[in-house]
Amino acid sequence: xxxxxxxxxxxxxxxxxxxxxxxxxxxxxxxxxxxxxxxxxxxxxxxxxxxxxxxxxxxxxxxxxxxxxxxxxxxxxxxxxxxxxxxxxxxxxxxxxxxxxxxxxxxxxxxxxxxxxxxxxxxxxxxxxxxxxxxxxxxxxxxxxxxxxxxxxxxxxxxxxxxxxxxxxxxxxxxxxxxxxxxxxxxxxxxxxxxxxxxxxxxxxxxxxxxxxxxxxxxxxxxxxxxxxxxxxxxxxxxxxxxxxxxxxxxxxxxxxxxxxxxxxxxxxxxxxxxxxxxxxxxxxxxxxxxxxxxxxxxxxxxxxxxxxxxxxxxxxxxxxxxxxxxxxxxxxxxxxxxxxxxxxxxxxxxxxxxxxxxxxxxxxxxxxxxxxxxxxxxxxxxxxxxxxxxxxxxxxxxxxxxxxxxxxxxxxxxxxxxxxxxxxxxx
Amino acid sequence: xxxxxxxxxxxxxxxxxxxxxxxxxxxxxxxxxxxxxxxxxxxxxxxxxxxxxxxxxxxxxxxxxxxxxxxxxxxxxxxxxxxxxxxxxxxxxxxxxxxxxxxxxxxxxxxxxxxxxxxxxxxxxxxxxxxxxxxxxxxxxxxxxxxxxxxxxxxxxxxxxxxxxxxxxxxxxxxxxxxxxxxxxxxxxxxxxxxxxxxxxxxxxxxxxxxxxxxxxxxxxxxxxxxxxxxxxxxxxxxxxxxxxxxxxxxxxxxxxxxxxxxxxxxxxxxxxxxxxxxxxxxxxxxxxxxxxxxxxxxxxxxxxxxxxxxxxxxxxxxxxxxxxxxxxxxxxxxxxxxxxxxxxxxxxxxxxxxxxxxxxxxxxxxxxxxxxxxxxxxxxxxxxxxxxxxxxxxxxxxxxxxxxxxxxxxxxxxxxxxxxxxxxxxxxxxxxx
Numbered sequence: 001x002x003x004x005x006x007x008x009x010x011x012x013x014x015x016x017x018x019x020x021x022x023x024x025x026x027x028x029x030x031x032x033x034x035x036x037x038x039x040x041x042x043x044x045x046x047x048x049x050x051x052x053x054x055x056x057x058x059x060x061x062x063x064x065x066x067x068x069x070x071x072x073x074x075x076x077x078x079x080x081x082x083x084x085x086x087x088x089x090x091x092x093x094x095x096x097x098x099x100x101x102x103x104x105x106x107x108x109x110x111x112x113x114x115x116x117x118x119x120x121x122x123x124x125x126x127x128x129x130x131x132x133x134x135x136x137x138x139x140x141x142x143x144x145x146x147x148x149x150x151x152x153x154x155x156x157x158x159x160x161x162x163x164x165x166x167x168x169x170x171x172x173x174x175x176x177x178x179x180x181x182x183x184x185x186x187x188x189x190x191x192x193x194x195x196x197x198x199x200x201x202x203x204x205x206x207x208x209x210x211x212x213x214x215x216x217x218x219x220x221x222x223x224x225x226x227x228x229x230x231x232x233x234x235x236x237x238x239x240x241x242x243x244x245x246x247x248x249x250x251x252x253x254x255x256x257x258x259x260x261x262x263x264x265x266x267x268x269x270x271x272x273x274x275x276x277x278x279x280x281x282x283x284x285x286x287x288x289x290x291x292x293x294x295x296x297x298x299x300x301x302x303x304x305x306x307x308x309x310x311x312x313x314x315x316x317x318x319x320x321x322x323x324x325x326x327x328x329x330x331x332x333x334x335x336x337x338x339x340x341x342x343x344x345x346x347x348x349x350x351x352x353x354x355x356x357x358x359x360x361x362x363x364x365x366x367x368x369x370x371x372x373x374x375x376x377x378x379x380x381x382x383x384x385x386x387x388x389x390x391x392x393x394x395x396x397x398x399x400x401x402x403x404x405x406x407x408x409x410x411x412x413x414x415x416x417x418x419x420x421x422x423x424x425x426x427x428x
Numbered sequence: 429x430x431x432x433x434x435x436x437x438x439x440x441x442x443x444x445x446x447x448x449x450x451x452x453x454x455x456x457x458x459x460x461x462x463x464x465x466x467x468x469x470x471x472x473x474x475x476x477x478x479x480x481x482x483x484x485x486x487x488x489x490x491x492x493x494x495x496x497x498x499x500x501x502x503x504x505x506x507x508x509x510x511x512x513x514x515x516x517x518x519x520x521x522x523x524x525x526x527x528x529x530x531x532x533x534x535x536x537x538x539x540x541x542x543x544x545x546x547x548x549x550x551x552x553x554x555x556x557x558x559x560x561x562x563x564x565x566x567x568x569x570x571x572x573x574x575x576x577x578x579x580x581x582x583x584x585x586x587x588x589x590x591x592x593x594x595x596x597x598x599x600x601x602x603x604x605x606x607x608x609x610x611x612x613x614x615x616x617x618x619x620x621x622x623x624x625x626x627x628x629x630x631x632x633x634x635x636x637x638x639x640x641x642x643x644x645x646x647x648x649x650x651x652x653x654x655x656x657x658x659x660x661x662x663x664x665x666x667x668x669x670x671x672x673x674x675x676x677x678x679x680x681x682x683x684x685x686x687x688x689x690x691x692x693x694x695x696x697x698x699x700x701x702x703x704x705x706x707x708x709x710x711x712x713x714x715x716x717x718x719x720x721x722x723x724x725x726x727x728x729x730x731x732x733x734x735x736x737x738x739x740x741x742x743x744x745x746x747x748x749x750x751x752x753x754x755x756x757x758x759x760x761x762x763x764x765x766x767x768x769x770x771x772x773x774x775x776x777x778x779x780x781x782x783x784x785x786x787x788x789x790x791x792x793x794x795x796x797x798x799x800x801x802x803x804x805x806x807x808x809x810x811x812x813x814x815x816x817x818x819x820x821x822x823x824x825x826x827x828x829x830x831x832x833x834x835x836x837x838x839x840x841x842x843x844x845x846x847x848x849x850x851x852x853x854x855x856x857x858x859x860x861x862x
Contacts, residue, residue, distance in 0.1 A: 031455065033799050033800050034797045081721075083721055084786065087719065087720070087721040087786035087790060088785070088789070090792055091789075092719075092790065092793060107793070108793060109792070109793050109796035109797055110792075110793075139736055142688065142734070142735050142754060142755065143736040145687045146736055146754050148687040149686050149687050150586075152585075254585075254685050255584065256578060256581035256583075256584055293495065293496075293499040294496055294499035294503055296496070299494065302571075303571060305574055305575075308575045308579070309575075331578070356500060356504060359503060359506050359507065360503040362507070363506025363507035363529075364507045366530050366535075367459055369458070370457055370458055425685060
């Protein structure tokens with residue numbers, strides 16, 4: 001068992017890595033009623049092309065299969081449903097898939113050990129048949145259609161399609177109604193065997209628990225399953241050119257006012273670990289300094305009636321892609337675009353603002369440990385990118401105003417920029 | 429100082445003469461969470477003003493004259509989260525201001541962040557920017573009116589919320605609980621900086637006021653602040669008008685360019701939160717559609733594959749039940765039939781031990797989990813203050829555990845379909861693409 005602390009954050013991470021490659025992490029939260037556990041795999045919607053460890057050929061699978069697989073893991077051989085196993089113990093369970101990971105979770109206020117056992121077992125016991133795969137298509141089709149009616153979702157999806165020519169991050173996480181129709185049990189087993197190997201996964205538990213008890217249980221559970229370590233999975237991503245696919249995309253939908261989002265494709269990709277964390281913190285601070293709620297530009301755009309308080313400017317990314325998205329609802333997308341183009345390169349970046357924003361980040365990372373769901377999400381996503389959560393404040397402290405200036409100079413260029421618009425059906 | 433009243437919810441404090449304070453002292457959290465409420469009757473003539481006011485309050489104060497200055501203050505407070513907005517419980521409109529801040533003991537130099545938070549709230553609530561006597565900043569009012577007008581019109585952006593609002597509005601048939609918490613766009617037109625300020629003064633000086641705080645703090649600090657600063661003669665909390673149905677099996681179908689149909693059913697239940705039968709009603713709704721093991725999820729989603737989601741929910745204040753699902757347009761009648769079949773099964777007492785057990789366990793988990801969330805603790809306590817009772821915590825879990833299948837079956841006799849609202853395609857939705 002490895003025990004590491006950060007005195008400023010005031011928290012300790014207990015971790016252990018098993019022979020199969022599975023990592024387990026525990027964060028103690030004394031006094032909390034709820035215990036929250038996740039079992040996550042480093043496998044998301046962008047992992048569409050890969051080489052299965054031990055083989056030589058390249059495998060291509062349909063869009064949306066990681067999300068489809070997530071749904072199907074809840075089905076049991078006896079026809080039952082894993083939700084019910086958790087329900088019998090008074091726990092709630094769920095799962096989500098994003099671009100780079102799939103996470104299964106439970107939340108409980110009693111019988112932690114039994115719940116953890118169910119989590120470990122159902123995620124490692126796939127059961128797909130032609131019938132149960134067919135049945136799921138109707139459900140997922142409705143999920144996809146639900147997203148198609150969400151303007152904010154379309155705004156982002158359309159932007160990703162415009163920014164990227166080849167990288168699969170350009171596709172919706174759930175795939176399309178057509179792509180999921182081609183999914184078969186064989187494909188699901190193939191993906192499962194490649195990406196749900198323990199060496200590609202992590203177990204995270206937080207709550208009023210004893211770390212050693214969790215480790216002992218997981219060790220015992222895994223020992224009976226006989227997983228050998230697996231070689232690294234070769235994930236294949238197409239070459240992504242500097243230029244965007246389309247500089248501008250528009251869609252009409254029933255919305256009250258236009259939605260605007262400007263995106264910048266990041267080319268400083270391929271990082272992991274501390275370098276990636278540093279990059280992400282710099283990008284995050286840059287947007288807060290340029291367009292955060294305490295910035296002059298935000299105040300002026302707000303006063304001019306061009307943006308509202310839900311306006312956002314943020315960076316998000318992984319090891320193989322990254323993008324900034326800036327936008328929200330506006331009555332005049334053209335004017336907002338013009339204003340942003342003019343102002344962003346000219347904002348004076350001040351050290352005093354940077355230092356104040358670092359304080360804000362510090363408060364947020366301390367507060368993060370109070371929300372089990374958010375902590376689980378952040379821990380898992382950092383783990384898969386080989387980032388140490390406890391190093392956050394040190395890396396934050398190392399960011400200088402020069403880093404931020406440099407990020408702006410390299411990131412905000414015309415070539416990597418695209419605009420996505422959702423317009424009302426009847427344009428005034 | 430008199431001894432504060434300990435309530436069974438873990439909060440200490442009281443509410444009298446229109447003024448209340450409640451503190452949940454605990455070392456479980458690293459944050460201190462504060463939320464102050466003004467409570468008003470929701471009326472068509474004041475709803476828009478009530479919705480506009482919090483937006484003005486967060487634009488500037490005498491000490492921090494613009495939102496940039498306010499935001500810098502929050503960043504200095506280690507990224508404190510500040511909200512000012514409007515909420516709704518049945519026919520009451522709640523204007524609220526909240527702040528979540530890291531407790532000083534976890535920060536370098538151990539600053540007194542409770543003191544700073546109370547000072548911040550005081551500044552926001554009592555010292556809004558008034559460039560001229562007795563009026564708000566004219567620009568702020570004009571800008572926020574425009575933004576609120578857009579927000580009101582933006583309801584259609586969220587098809588779920590839109591369909592749910594239209595259902596409740598239809599069921600209310602002109603009664604206050606059918607009004608939106610944001611009011612109506614046309615009521616904004618006539619609001620100016622002077623009359624909004626007058627409205628603010630009335631609210632500040634007369635509306636019932638409650639401050640709730642969760643964190644590792646001494647209750648006396650909050651009590652002293654509230655009794656010193658807010659104890660003046662205020663209106664009493666008006667009781668919530670209970671809902672009685674005005675329709676029977678009324679159907680509204682609305683066509684819009686959407687890709688997925690939204691069907692919502694609204695039911696009268698015949699019981700309120702303070703009724704001794706309320707735990708049985710909760711069990712009824714839970715077995716029917718509260719969870720993934722419930723009848724609706726299993727039959728509409730898992731067996732028939734008609735929907736991604738299908739649920740039943742209870743509005744605790746009004747005691748009306750809603751059922752919702754997102755479906756293929758052509759499946760409207762099938763969905764309606766399956767939902768009706770599930771209600772019949774409930775009435776026939778077709779409830780297995782497993783369904784009963786799972787539902788009880790799930791409610792227990794939800795109820796206990798609330799204790800880990802400061803905002804949920806505050807919300808639940810506020811609901812209790814407003815509704816004048818209802819069981820919470822372990823008492824509620826105990827009451828739920830005593831509910832029998834016969835009790836649940838008896839609930840079915842009070843359940844009547846008031847209105848069905850179906851949002852469906854106008855025939856164009858499938859053709860619009862990016």
